Every structure is written in C-alpha cells, then in structure tokens.
Amino acid sequence: MAVTTSAENPLPVGDVSRLIGGWIDRLGAVWVEGQITQISRRPGAGVVFLTLRDPSHDVSVGVTCFRQVFDAVADVVAEGARVVVLAKPEWYAPRGQLSLRATELRPVGTGELLVRLERLRKSLAAEGLFAADRKRPLPFLPQLIGLVCGRASAAERDVLENARHRWPAVRFEVRNVPVQGVHAVPQVVRAVQELDARDEVDVIVVARGGGSVEDLLPFSDEELVRAVAACRTPVVSAIGHEPDRPLLDLVADLRASTPTDAAKKVVPDVGEEAERVRMLRDRARRAVGAFVEREERGLAHALRRPVMEDPHRMVEEREAQVTALLDRSRRTLGHLLDRGLSEVTHTHARVVSLSPAATLERGYAVLQRADGQVVRTPREAPDGAVLRARVAEGELSVRVTSGPDGTADADG
Template sequence: MSSDDADQPAQERTLPPRAGLTTPENPWPLRLLSENLHAYIARCDPTWVEGQVVELNQRARVTYLTLRDVDEEVSVPVTLFAREMAQMETPLERGMRVVAQIKPDFWTKTGRLSMIGQGVRPVGLGDLLVRIERLRRALADEGLFDAERKKPLPPLPQRVGLITGRNSDAEKDVVRNARLRWPAVEFEIRNVAVQGTSAVRGVTGALEELDADPRVDVIIIARGGGAFEDLLPFSDESLIRAVAAAQTPVVSAIGHENDQPLLDHVADLRASTPTDAGKRVVPDLVEERANVARARVVLDRAVIQFLDREQAALDSIRSRPVLDQPEGMILVREEDVDRLRERSLRTVLHRSEREQETIRQMKHRVRALSPQETLSRGYAVVMTQDGGVVKDSAQVKVQDTLAIRLALGEVTAAVTQTSQRQPGDAAT
C-alpha cells in the first residue's frame, strides 16, 4: 500500500465485503474484523454442556470458573454473573460435576473470546445413576453382557496382566495374594490413572497393549473402593466396548461388594475386590498338591480294582473246563467222531445190503425174462437151416429140415406137415 493510500481515511476507500477478499493493498481495519467476529459469534446458539469445575474464582459481581471435560483434557473458561450465582440452590465447589448452558461472546475491544454461562446446576447422583442405567440397558440389548460371549479363564496362567494405579493398595493386594497361592506366576503391570479425566484413556490404552501381548493369559483391571463419582470412568461406554472387544479374558476388580460399575457386567469374571481377583486368577498351590495327592490315591485304587477285576476274570476263565481239562474237549469230539463213524458204517452197510437185494431181484426178473429161462420151462426155438427163427408155419414146407434149440442141446427135425391152427383151436 502506498503512502497516499495509507493516509487516505478507511471510510473513503471501498472495503472488501468478505475477509477472503482482503489484500495487503486493501486490508480491513482491525475494528471491522473485531465487529464481524462479534456479530458472527453472537449468532451462535446457546449450548448445554457437562463438565467438572476445576477452578473457581468468585468476585462480587462476576464469578470465573473453568470447566473440564469429564473424559478428556479439554478445559473451557466460563463467566457467571451475580444473578446466576444467586439463583443456584447448591453453591459451586471445585470438583463438582455440573451442566450449564453457555453462549460464546467476543469482546471487540480486547479480542477475547469468553463463554457466558447460565442455568448452572450440579449433576446429582440420581442423574448419573439414570445415565448409567440407560447405558447399561443399551449395551445389554446389544448382547455385550451375555454369558455366552464370556471367555473362560485359563486354569494356570503363566503371565497375568494388571492394570491399576501406581503404588496402589489394589496392586499390592492382587500381586501378594496371587503369589501366595502360586509363587511362579508372573505379572505384566501397567500403572495408569484410575480416576479423573485421563482414567478412561489410560485404562483403555493399557488394555489394548496387554491384549496384544501374546504372553499375557489374563488381564485384571483393579482399583480399590472409592466414591461413586471416582468409579465413573469404569462405566464409560468406550472402555466397556474395549473390554468386550478384547481377545484375552478380562477380570474386573473394582471397589468392594457394593460397588458395581458397568465394567463388572462386561468382564469375563467379576471379582468383588482386588484381593479376590488375586485369588481367583491362579490356583492354590497347596490345594493343587492336595488335589494331586487325592487324584493319585483315587488312581491307585482304580488301578488296583482294575487289576483285581481282571485277575478274577482270568481265574474264572482258567477254571472253565475247556482250560482246566482241555483234553475233555478232544474226548468229546473223539466220541462224536466214533459215533458218526459207526453211524456212517451202519448206513453204508444197510445201503449196500438194500442195493444187493435190489440187484438180486433184478437178476431174478432178468433171468425170468431171458430166452434161456423160457427154454428151461419147456419151450424151444425153431430155426431154419440158415439160422432164421420160424415164427409162422408158412415159412417152412414139408421136407424142410429144421433145427430145434432146447434148454439143453439141439434137435434136427424134418417137416412132415404144416398147419395154420392157433393155440386153443380144435385139432383137425
């Protein structure tokens, strides 16, 4: 910008309508930027927020406080006027959890952004319980608390992951009681904040780190008892989902019997106290030795009973006749063979005699039907000189010579007369 332009009043120049159109030669006056910022921020709607009072500075007409996010390291200064403080039933204190409606305001003269608060009211125990109960129902409907998805603890973990506060009684209780029961157990300890705004982030990060370590067999999240507000990080939704997604079994050991944050519902095992967690993740060496001794007694008894039973079975088998007198079986079979042999012989003889009788009868029938037997009964066979058998008287003539075969010998005869007379006809 030239010296002439610098000397020219701003109102005589044509100012850019938007900040993006300003240039070194044609800038905005600082007051215009401040006024535009004030006008822009003034259009922002009031917003209800929740936070924790970490700083409180009360003056006659104005109270300055700093609200910090309940989960993250994010803080915002808030200004309260006297009338807002006068309307509060419960005085503000450091550490109090409150909800407030804040509206941003930009001071044009100083360029300072401030938050004007109103309607500040503390978050009571009842409100927190309602929120936790609502979250519990929502997570339960998703199945994150179902017994079917809970993983069993290893019977003998070699390395236990422990997430707890630094130098806390909870850490000492878990380690001491676990090593009293099983001295060989090893620990992978992660010390993190277990209350306050960084608790959720610290516990979740330690959980993910231990879950990714293949040497860790089970993870314990432990904290001693405390006020209800101190245990709120263990009902945080992000932590609950991280525990549900873990592949390593997780044990919750938060507070005492009457303290039950949502972590207890999603964990694979809930221990009432850190001391109880140390006892439940590892077996008792003395008890295991006693179990081994009892198992050996039971095993010895079972082996002896088995041997006695098998010996009795062998004695029973040996006492049977087939083993006590093995030749008896041969004698029985020998008798069977003799009996079968005699029966076969009788059968063969009987069959042979029957067949011989049949042959004799057939011989008698054959003999009875033979020509020789016929001749023996007085019959004869008349034959011509050429050997032909004479069956008809017409075959011969008178004076023919015939040979007559008898039962014994032959006779030669001459034909003196022929006739056609049939048996039974009267002689002529």
C-alpha cells in the first residue's frame, strides 16, 4: 500500500518500521544461501542463533532456529560452513532489525555429503553393525594375509614391505581393485568376499593411502559395510584418513591409521618376539633357579636337625619311654590282680562260712519231706513219715517213729 508523505506531513519512525514489518510479513518462506560466521548455543535454551553472511556482497543477517532443527546437522555444520536455509523473514519493529526464522538447514557441497553419511552411520549403528562385541580378535601370526588395494599403489607397497620386514616368512594374497570411482564398490566387495571364502586366509586388510571425502566415498558405501560385517574372517581397515573416518573403519574388526600401521598391527615383529622369548626364558630360568635354591636351603636346614643327623636317637628315646610304660603297666596290672585275688579269697571264705555245706561238715543233717520242704519242727514230720536226710557226704532216707517222751525220732 502506497503511503503519501511530505516534508510537512512526515511519518514517524515507528510507523515506518511498522509498515516495513507489514510488507515483510506478506513475504513467504524463502531459500537463502550463505556462510555461517557465528553460532550461539546457550545452555538450556531451545533456540540457536546464527549469523549468515553473503561474502560476495559483504551482507549479514541474523538467523534463529529451534535447537532440534540445528541438532539435525550439528555434527557437520560449523562456523565457516556454507548452508542453504529455508526461512521466513521477520522484522523486529522496536529495533528496526531484519532476521530470518529458519525451519530447515542443509549443508552445501561436502557438508551435505557428510549429513547423508551421518544418517547412514546412525542407521547402521542402530542395527548393531558397529557394536564392540562383534569385533573379532586378529590371529597372533597369520599364515596368509588377504590384501585389497589399488594396483601399484603406495598403500600396497607400504603394507607388503613393512609386513615382510617385520616377519619375512609372511605370505600375501593380493587383490588389486579400483579404490575410487563408480566401479570401486562392487570390485572391493567382490575381492573381500573372495578372500573371505578361502579358509587359508587368516585376516583381510583393506588399504588406501587417504584422500578427500569424495575420494573415500566407496569405503562408506552401505553395500561394502554390510559385506564386511558378514565376513567370518577378521577385517582390518587401513584407509589412512584421520579427519573424516569412513564407515569401513567402524565396521572393521580393527582400524589402522595408515597402511604402514596396518602392517605393524597384523604381523608381529620377529626381532621383538625373539627378544620377548629371550626375556621370558631368562625370567623362567631365574624363577627355576630361585626355586631350586630355596628348596636346597630348606633341605639343608632339615638335614641339620638332630633327628636327621642321628635317626636312631629318636628310636632309642622312644624305646626307653616304651620300656618304662611297659614296666609301669605290668606293675599296675600285677597290683590289680593281687588285689582282685585277695578280694576273691576273702569273698570265698565268707561264702564258705555261710554255706549250709559247712554246717553239714560239722555233723549236722538237713531233713526234707518228699516234696522238698525242710522240716523245722516235729509237727512237720508225723509218725511214720519218710524223710530225706541230707548230710555232708550224701543223702539218707529215714522214717519217723515216736520216742518214749512222745517226740518223733527218725530211723535210718
């Protein structure tokens, strides 16, 4: 809407700012390209503040976006990066300041490529392809090493020369393939699968001597990553690019910083191993020597004991003790027998003195009726009764007759 003004009828600054804000509000979201010159992320704030600059015109504008919008590309976007922003222009009337409210950020060029790789990395990591428990240990001394590298490349030379310098008897099965370009991925995958199918191959090394992010794209390809994850043979990644690690480094069982480092990690050094064997042998010798010396000292100390110097001495001492104990036991047993005999003799004398047989020996007799009852009074033996008279030397049968005084008499 046109506004009519004049020197006599000017508009206040506030009205001009408000009108500019109205015109800008009618402008929809636009795609804007520029270079990030400043990033402000306040702790706990839900909004990130950026400064977007056009280097060709030396113009800058402030950009605000929600944290989740910026976090989607935070791993690959930093100050100095070129981005494309989908934003809605906004006018802050009190200050007369233009800014952009961004709803989407996209890195340009390499940044966009890194965003795609980061998404693929997160997807494969969620499947567990990069988990530490999937990593397999390398064999101590591989008999045959599979090597996948470019033809006549520095990476091939570094691996072969350094490995053979460390262990001259090591053998290699080399597969020369393109390591960049459109044909790199299928040929590298085929070479890895062929080497993995051979039982005699103990470890596979995939090597390249570094390069730009674009050159290393084949080693972040999903097909190659899954092929390495499916290998039953341990795989070593030796791409040799420190700033931007390809996904092959994450899925491999071991990552080497360079092809030379891969040769050092895969093959042991014969000199170092010989020195280690020598040190272990010396350590074992010292341990055995110390053990023998300790046992010899113990044996010498045992031999110096009196019992070992004169073995019969202990027997003689024990013999005297046994003899003394035997004599003591004999005396004790004799005293016990004597006392027992005395008690038996006294008991026998008392029994004899109390025995009815002793009374019979003095001429007495015991009269018993036919039923065995002892006769104690004349009334128990009527006239004419037959009794049994028991004397010291035997028994007699007697008959009872009445005497002149009317008492019973016994006739034999």
